[in-house]
Amino acid sequence: MSLRVVINLILIRYFMKFFIPSAIRLLVFTVFIYLTACSPDQGTYEEEPAPDYTGTYQIVSVSSESPAAPAPAPSGTVAVVKIWGYTSIVSVTLTLNKEELLAGELTLRKASGATYDMYIGNSIRYGTIDGKEVTLNYFRNNVKYTVVARK
Structure with a gap:
């Protein structure tokens, strides 16, 4: 997990604690975790397309x-x-x-x-x-x- 994701996670958790009821807070927190876990990592290896030499x-x-x-x-x-x-x-x-x-x-x-x-x-x-x-x-x-x- 990148530093950006951790900081966003802490800020959202802190903000939700004071202003949003617990059921909605849990739902938003779960969706946030799901979206950040499914996003592609930056700097991952991408295949370089090779010509068709078959x-x-x-x-x-x-x-x-x-x-x-x-x-x-x-x-x-x-x-x-x-x-x-x-x-x-x-x-x-x-x-x-x-x-x-x-x-x-x-x-x-x-x-x-x-x-x-x-x-x-x-x-x-x-x-x-x-x-x-x-x-x-x-x-x-x-x-x-x-x-x-x-x-």
Whole structure:
């Protein structure tokens, strides 16, 4: 509760004590609490609307961070679907060589230009998307793989 709400609450309570009968005072007090509790907080997070980058992207390359672990052949898709009711959260499904490797919700955050970074939660950056190309990272057997897919 903000300081403004507390001060208003004290003033209204004090004013009502002297001039208004107790039944009406209780009703006004209840309505006041209801209205202040339901008002949106100032400074809350608002989602930044992201462009519609949904669709199916074809995998064009897969690279491995380790020379000892060869990268699989680049065959498959990355499906990006908007989550209903959210403007910056998408569901991403990575299917590589008929095996589903990643399926989950990623949050889009503006990086630069038309490029958005994709995060799991608020801290783990999983890749980028710009409407023409998706770059995703995934780990298997402690090896990092990078997948690039294009529309």
